[in-house]
Amino acid sequence: MTLAITLVVLTLIKATPIVYAALGGVISERSGVINIGLEGMMVAGAFFAVIVSYATGSPILGLTAGVAAGAAFGYVLALAATRFKVDQIVAGTGINLICTGGAAYGLVLLFNQPGASVQVRALGSNYWTLVVLAFALAGALHVVLYRTPWGLRVRACGENPSAVTSAGLNPLLLRTYAVVLSGALAGLGGAFLSIGELNLYSEGMTAGRGFIALAAVIFGRWTPLGATGAALVFGLFEALQFVLEGRIAWLPPSAMSALPYVAALIALAGITGKVRPPKADGVPY
Amino acid sequence: MQGSAQPVLLLRDIRKTYPGVVAVDDVDLELFPGEIHALVGENGAGKSTLASIAFGEVRPDRGTVEARGAVGLVHQHFELAGRLRVWENVLLGREPRRGWRIDAAAAHAHVIALAQRNGLEIDPDAFVDELPVGIQQRVELLRELDREPAILLLDEPTAALAPAEIASFFATVTALAKRGTAIMIVTHKLAEVMAYAHRVSVMRHGGIVERTLAVQTSGEQLARAMVGGDLPPVAARAATTHAPCLRVADLHGGEDERAVRGVTFEVRSGEIVGIAGVEGNGQSALADALAGVIPYRGTIERPPHARIGIIPQDRLAEALVPNWSIVENAILGRQYRARSRRGMLIDRVHAREDARQIVERYDVRTPSLDATVKHLSGGNQQKVVVGRALIDAPSLIVAYNPTRGIDVGASALVQSRLMQARNEGAAVLLISFELDEILSLADRILVMYRGTIVGAFEREAVERAQIGRLMAGIA
Amino acid sequence: MKRTLSTLSGPLGAILLIVVLMSLAMVVAGTSPIDGFSALFLGALGGRNELGETLVATTSLLFPALGITLAFRAGLFNIGAEGQLLMGGLFAGAVGAAIALPPVVEITLLLLLGAVGGGIWGGIAGWMKARFGASEIIATLMLNFVAAFLALDLVSGPLKGPLASGAETAWLAPQYWLPTLLPHTRLSIGLVVALAIAVVLQFVFTRTVFGYDLRAVGEAPEAARRSGIDLRRLTWLSLALSGAIAGVGGAVIVTGELHRFNTQLSPGYGFTAIAVALVGDLNPLWVCVAAFGFGILEAGGLAMQASAQVPKDAIHLIEGLIILVLAARRYVAARTEVA
Secondary structure (H helix, E strand, C coil): CHHHHHHHHHHHHHHHHHHHHHHHHHHHHHCCCCCCCHHHHHHHHHHHHHHHHHHHCCHHHHHHHHHHHHHHHHHHHHHHHHCCCCCHHHHHHHHHHHHHHHHHHHHHHHHCCCCECCCCCCCHHHHHHHHHHHHHHHHHHHHHHHHCHHHHHHHHHHHCHHHHHHCCCCHHHHHHHHHHHHHHHHHHHHHHHHHHHCCCCECCCCCCHHHHHHHHHHHCCCCHHHHHHHHHHHHHHHHHHHHHCCCCCCCCHHHHHHHHHHHHHHHHHHHECCECCCCCCCCCC | CCCCCCCCEEEEEEEEEECCEEEEEEEEEEECCCCEEEEECCCCCCHHHHHHHHHCCCCCCEEEEEECCCEEEECCCCCCCCCCEHHHHHCCCCCCEECCEECHHHHHHHHHHHHHHCCCCCCCCCEHHHCCHHHHHHHHHHHHHCCCCCEEEEECCCCCCCHHHHHHHHHHHHHHHHCCCEEEEEECCHHHHHHHCCEEEEEECCEEEEEEEHHHCCHHHHHHHHHCCCCCCCCCCCCCCCCEEEEEEEEEECCHHHCEEEEEEEEECCCEEEEECCCCCCHHHHHHHHHCCCCEEEEEECCCCCCEEEECCCHHHHHCCCCCEHHHHHCCCCCCCHHHEECCEECHHHHHHHHHHHHHHCCCCCCCCCCEHHHCCHHHHHHHHHHHHHCCCCCEEEEECCCCCCCHHHHHHHHHHHHHHHHCCCEEEEEECCHHHHHHHCCEEEEEECCEEEEEEEHHHCCHHHHHHHHCCCC | CHHHHHHHHHHHHHHHHHHHHHHHHHHHCCCCHHHHHHHHHHHHHCCHHHHHHHHHHHHHHHHHHHHHHHHHHCCCCCCCHHHHHHHHHHHHHHHHHHCCCCHHHHHHHHHHHHHHHHHHHHHHHHHHHHHHCCCHHHHHHHHHHHHHHHHHHHHHCCCCCCCCCCCECCCCCHHHCCCECCCCCCCECHHHHHHHHHHHHHHHHHHEHHHHHHHHHHHCHHHHHHCCCCHHHHHHHHHHHHHHHHHHHHHHHHHHHHCCCECCCCCCHHHHHHHHHHHCCCCHHHHHHHHHHHHHHHHHHHHHHHHHCCCCHHHHHHHHHHHHHHHCCCCCCCCCCCC
16 A cells, blocks of 8 residues: 555656656747757756755755746747747757756866765755646646637747737747746756755756656647646656566666656657647747 | 728838849839729739738838728738637737636627628637638638728738639628728739729739729730730640540548549540649649559559659649759659669769750750759749659649749740640649639549539530539539 | 858857857866867877877767768757667677677677667667657657666676676677777777768768658658658668667777777767767768867867866867757758658
């Protein structure tokens, strides 16, 4: 019985960062911008949360910094996509490299040790707030996207930006808001990883969650609730790692670690082609 | 007709150039309340550019635009979000609210009231991409009308409409004019201009070459002004022999509204079979099935070694690689043939020869064979496509809107070459949205409506009015 | 001439950007740019050893960069070069430690196995894209992780060398090491192999029917489809070949540099290679030049870190910026549907 409870709790915890990033992915793609840089924005969020917590001693300020960092890189992507009309995939990849390289650089510069930071003041048990917040935000985003004027306009940007122009609005500005928000969400997810679950930053801690989140977006048909559900599934696979570790003798440890990624692969194979992304997704306007 | 003597839209000394071409050349234009003003001209004459400038979408290099009132523009290619609902499209940016939420019920009621005021019917909750094209246009129109514009610009509004829908459209427009809205229609359909417009301005090469009242002119006069002379003649029709070359039986393919649902027909050597119909009635699915790019049920039979030449309807997206040269494009679709390759390598010498042959035979205006195709004008691009399709003397040709969006001279040349191919024994299937083209080229005419063939005519026995009714789905 | 200038303006701009940013990074780290750059260039080109290391880095970057270039030209985005490198190296290292054949035969076999390993890894993503339309970006990335875990498992357990202290295969016998190109350095003839592949690739692009088809698919997929090109087959084949080239790179690292396989094979070459491919404007011959430039950065960066105290991770940061800037110059369309 306690095993089941442990599994549920772990699933929620492991799913949380993916939920944040996936919600970011949904809002971005709904506005028509593919955000491949979610991983980098998570890294930025995780890193800056630790830095600021270290500097100020306040995990709350750290959290805020993490969100801001993610939003800042979101803005970079938004600029690249709307003003410079570059290929969004390439731009996102660039952001990923900038953030991971930058974090590694920063680690050496600031802490004089590669690989991990020192321990900092973390959220402690307050991190549960973030877990609950993630799922609350999923619901909120659903309402915003489908019931508010802003949500309608963002969705229109993702379907046909020229319709938005015809309505006298600015699709590029709307896309910018959406992408900045997506970066902020990813940053929050990253901050959860560093000062929520743990109390430090270590290289590679995001472990591709930003990409798994993209798979969750596709699997969830570009809806907030769907993506959250998919994120929960991926979280479950991660949680299974811990629960099953050592219990199944014939399964090598790395197979469990690889499970979320394999799951993402299988999900991708199963669902793509049966669902349609927003019509103008990835197309510069 | 004209309520007051004060123009409600003034364009003065408008000039707009794009690299290499003067799109609008020192144009003056005035629009009065309550009039229906037709701006006519061939493709590339500058009408759409002028409309965009009038609407404020494009800034002119020189000149002033003065609009005394709100301006609405209904585009030639609709700017709608297909996966959103009608009311969401109509009220985008002006959504009725209840607090911070959208008031969906109010939106629904608002759209119905708006439609009724203008004598139109619409389902506010329908998804736009599930509606027929004529109704989609209604959505775009309603969106503009909701802003109560003093000026309404309509860009090629009847391009995608069936004859019955055209009549209903003009009824709406005429009613709007009577209520004082100034209406400018950009079009190349002279019959409609003669039937509904008050004043006409003819554009050619970026300038206005004739201004007249509709009652004081005729279709032929307008056509001559548009073209600047008489059209070059299409090649004459020769007697030919007739062995069957293409047999289609009970063909089904494609999806939803635009599917082809069971067509049966035959095309013989030495004849042109024309398929007439309004866009969206299954022609694309038929063409794609014949080209082998979509799955289909039913039979398509051809003699086993018959070569097939295909002219797709969208040259830049379906027939050419825009960034490549004429030489490289000359072998696209032919690169596996023995002539185009030497084993695993491309035969560059032959490719160049073929490109040269196409350019010469089709009078492609280009600085060199290595010019990038996207820098050619639409007409020259299309000539490359047609030249390539016909270069291997195919026994079967499928031409889908082969003269769409190209200048008159290029159109005439393309049509001539198709006729020549027919005279030399090719079987030609011509699918076109331009009824005039079909009437002038085809030996036999089939009419498609909702994915099936609803009428068949021999060339001599054709009755234009009846074709029009069939195209609209009226028996 | 004008065309060359315009082609160069992007990479030249990138080089300028690199210089400016690195100066910044040096200043932030407390070193003057002059000291920093001297350390960098001396460390990269100052002597025979240094040149050797630079060319080793060049080689390791060139293989995945060429693979990525091939994929890009077909309109596909391969960010799984890291995993493909790893799998290629794994195959080569595992088999090399296990069998004994005449040296020339064995070395050739190991390189081919590298191609097989990487090719399978790329091919999985290619198959997923061709068959299901699955995004190759996500697929290749997920496969990176799977490769890392798989390799770790295998060399910690069944493939672990009997005398090995850590998670790695047994050392290759010296006769199976790739011959050295520059005496007294670590540079092997792997560089020659890479350059040869670059030349072959350029030839394939410009002169062969396959290259014609590939470029058509990359530039105009709909027109390519209608021209009779089998899009699915080409997609799958392109990703498999892309992976194979990267895989050979892994095998070269194993046989020429490390002489065994472990999971520390690549410090992110697969990602840096993306920048290399873009700076090389997706032209195999220019990619060689770009690889040399980045090789200087990688090799010199270590020296810069040692003597001038500038962390070499600054380079990865800058690489990301390069990609971002160059993305502005070249529009590489990424498509998510093939069928």
